[in-house]
C-alpha cells in the first residue's frame with residue numbers, strides 16, 4: 001500500500017483547516033440550538049406561570065397588568081377571519097387564472113410574477129402605512145378590525161397565490177388532458193379534478209398565510225388599533241394578540257407576566273398552525289415520492 | 292414573450308366568462324402593489340415637494356415638528372442593524388444548513404429542521420419580548436443602558452438565521468450528486484469537497500438567501516422597536532442606543548400630522564426602495580441561475 | 583348475457599370477463615367515411631410536425647396508425663378531437679370533418695365534439711377519485727340527471743371493458759389503487775360511458791404488461807363495428823390482428839407525412855410504397 005498522505009498534504013489544504021471548519025460548523029449549529037432553546041424555554045416557563053383558563057377568557061384589567069385576554073383573542077380571531085375571508089378566494093382565483101388559464105410566458109404573467117415578488121418583500125410597516133392611508137383614512141374605515149384585516153389580506157396574498165399556483169402546477173397534465181378529452185369544460189376540469197388534487201398544497205399555503213398574519217404586529221399598529229375592549233362590530237377597533245404583547249412589554253410597567261403568558265398563547269397557536277401546514281406539505285412530498 | 296390576445300383568452304363561452312372573472316381577480320391581486328405605491332407615494336408627496344429630498348439627507352437632526360427632517364442617523368442605524376445582523380447570520384445560517392445536510396447524525400436531522408422552522412415561524416414581537424426581558428438586562432450589565440445597537444443586531448441575527456439556513460439548504464441540495472462523487476474521486480475529504488466544490492456550486496442560491504435575509508432585517512420593525520433604545524443618533528458604537536427608520540414610523544405615526552406625517556411616508560418609501568433593490572438583486576441571482 | 587357474433591374474441595379474453603350489452607351487435611365495418619381529413623398541417627411553435635395529410639376514417643372500422651417515433655401519429659390523433667387546442671403554440675391548418683361537420687367551424691361546440699370522439703391515452707390517467715366517481719363525474723358534467731341512467735351506463739361500460747366483475751364490490755375505492763391494466767380499462771370505460779361514436783387510442787397497450795395488453799387488445803376487437811376506432815400502435819403484429827385499415831406515417835422533410843393508407847391486409851402484404859415495405863418487414867424504422 002503506497003503512502004499517499006505526503007502527496008495529499010502537499011496538494012490539498014492542511015488537515016488543520018478541515019478540523020477547524022468541522023468545529024465551526026458544529027459550534028454554529030450548537031449556538032443556534034442554544035439560543036432557540038433559551039428563547040423557547042424562557043417563553044414557556046415564564047408564560048406558563050401566568051397562563052390558565054381564566055386568562056384566556058377574562059377581560060384585561062389595569063391596562064393589561066391583571067385579568068386576561070378574552071376580548072383580545074376575539075379581536076385577533078376577527079382580524080384573521082377578515083384577512084383569510086378576503087385573501088383566500090382572491091388568491092385562489094388569481095392562482096387558478098395564472099396556472100390554468102394564462103399561457104405561460106405572456107407579458108401579463110411576467111408582470112404579475114414580478115409584482116407578487118415585490119409585494120412579498122415589502123416591509124410590514126409599509127403595509128401598515130398603506131393600510132392606514134387607504135383603508136383607515138381614504139375609505140373611511142378608521143381604526144378598525146376591518147381595516148387591519150384587509151391590510152393583512154394584502155400582505156399574505158402573494159404567499160397564498162404562490163403556494164396555490166405552485167400546487168396547481170404540480171398536478172400532472174394527464175388529468176387535464178383526460179378531462180378535456182371527456183368533453184369537460186376547462187373550468188369543470190379545474191374544479192373537479194385539478195383543484196382537489198392540489199388541495200393539500202392549497203391548504204398548506206392557506207395555513208402558512210394564517211400563521212404569517214397571526215404573527216404580524218407592525219402592520220396593525222395604525223390600522224386595527226389598540227383598543228382592548230370586546231369589539232361589537234368589524235368597524236370597532238380591536239387589539240391583536242401580538243400588539244397586546246408589544247404594548248404590555250413596552251408601555252405598561254409590570255406587564256411582563258401577562259406579556260409572557262400572551263406570548264406563549266401566540267407561540268402555541270403558531271406551532272399548531274405551522275405544524276399543520278408542514279404536515280400537509282410533507283404529505284404532498286411523500287405522495288410525490290411514492291408515485 | 293408572447294403578447295396577450297384578449298379574444299382568445301376570454302372566448303364568449305361559460306369558460307370564457309369564468310376566465311374573465313378569474314383574470315379580474317389576478318389583475319386585482321397584482322394591482323395591489325400599484326395601489327400601495329400610489330398611496331404611499333401620494334402621502335409622501337407633500338413632504339417631497341415642500342421639504343425636498345435633499346433636506347431629508349442634509350438636515351442634521353430629526354425634529355419634524357420644528358422643521359428638521361434629517362433621516363441620516365436613522366438610515367445609518369437601519370443599515371448598521373441589518374449589516375451587523377447579516378455579519379452574524381450569514382455564516383451561522385450557511386453553517387447550520389451544512390450541518391443539517393452533512394454533519395448531523397441521522398436522528399438529529401428532523402428535530403433540527405423542526406427547530407429551524409419553529410424559529411422561522413416565531414413572531415418578531417416574541418423575539419422582541421425575549422430580547423427586552425433577557426438580553427437587554429444582560430447587556431446593561433456590561434454597559435448600560437442595554438437597549439442598544441448590539442441588542443438589536445443579536446436578536447435580528449437570531450431572527451434571520453432561519454432565512455439564510457433554509458435558502459442555503461435548498462441551494463446545497465440542488466448541487467448535483469455527481470459533484471460530490473467527482474470530488475471524492477479526487478480524494479478530497481468532506482471539508483475540502485465542501486469548500487472547493489459544493490459551496491461554490493451553490494454560491495448564487497446562498498447569496499440570494501443572504502440578500503433576502505438582509506431585506507428582512509432592514510424592514511423589521513418590532514425587534515428594533517423594542518430593544519434598540521429608540522434614540523435618534525448616529526450609531527457610533529455597539530452599545531449606543533439607536534432608532535431605526537421602521538421604529539421611527541411605528542413610534543410617531545400615531546400623532547403625526549401635516550409634513551411630519553408625510554415625512555414618515557417618505558421614510559416608508561425609502562425603506563421600500565431599499566428592500567426592492569435587495570430583493571431585486573436576490574431575484575437577479577435566482578433568475579440567472581435558472582437561465 | 584348476450585354475446586354478439588363477433589365477440590368470441592372478447593369473450594375468451596385473458597381475464598375471462600363478461601361482455602356488456604353495448605357490444606352486442608353485428609360487425610359493420612363499412613367503407614363510409616365518418617372522419618375526413620384534407621390538407622392537415624400541424625406545427626408546434628412554428629415547427630411543423632405534420633404536413634399535407636389527407637385521410638378518410640371509415641365508419642365502424644378499426645384504423646391503425648403506424649410509423650416510427652416522432653412522425654406525428656399522436657399529433658394527428660389529438661387534432662381529431664381538438665386536444666391540440668390545449669397545447670400552447672400549436673397551430674392546426676387544413677380541414678377536418680367529423681360526420682360531415684368541419685370541426686374548426688365557428689359554431690362548433692368543442693365539448694360536444696369531444697364527447698362524440700372519445701380518447702384513450704398511452705399512460706392510463708384515471709382521475710384521483712373513486713372508481714365510481716371516475717365514471718359518474720363525466721356523466722354528471724354532461725347533464726345526465728337521472729341517477730338510474732347513470733348507474734346503468736356505468737355498469738354497462740364497466741362490463742364492456744371486463745371490469746365489472748373485478749371491481750363491482752369496491753367501486754368506492756380510489757381508482758389509483760387499481761393495477762395498470764385495470765386502470766387503462768377504466769379509462770376506456772370512462773370514454774365509453776359517454777357513448778361516443780369514435781374512439782381515439784394512443785398506444786393503449788404500450789404501458790401495460792403482456793397479459794393486460796392482450797385483454798385490452800381483445801377488447802378493442804370487441805369494439806369493432808359498434809365504434810369507429812383509430813388506434814396508434816408500435817406493435818405491427820397487433821395492428822395486423824386488430825385493424826381493418828392501416829395508415830403509415832413517416833418523417834419526410836423534417837415533418838411527419840402520411841405515406842400510405844390502405845386496408846390492413848394490403849398495406850402489410852402488398853405495400854405500394856418502398857418505405858412502407860421496408861418498415862413493415864422490419865428493415866427500417
Ligand SMILES: Nc1ncnc2c1ncn2[C@@H]1O[C@H](COP(=O)(O)OP(=O)(O)OP(=O)(O)O)[C@@H](O)[C@H]1O
Pocket residue numbers: 626627631650651652653654655656657658669838
Ligand atoms: N407539445 C409539443 N410541443 C412541441 N413539439 C411537439 C409537441 N408534441 C409533439 N411535438 C413534436 O411533434 C413531432 C411529432 O410528435 P408526435 O408526438 O405526434 O409523434 P408520435 O408519432 O406520436 O411519436 P411516438 O411514437 O414517439 O409517440 C415530434 O417531432 C415532436 O417533437
Ligand SMILES: [Mg+2]
Pocket residue numbers: 655656657784
Ligand atoms: Mg405518440
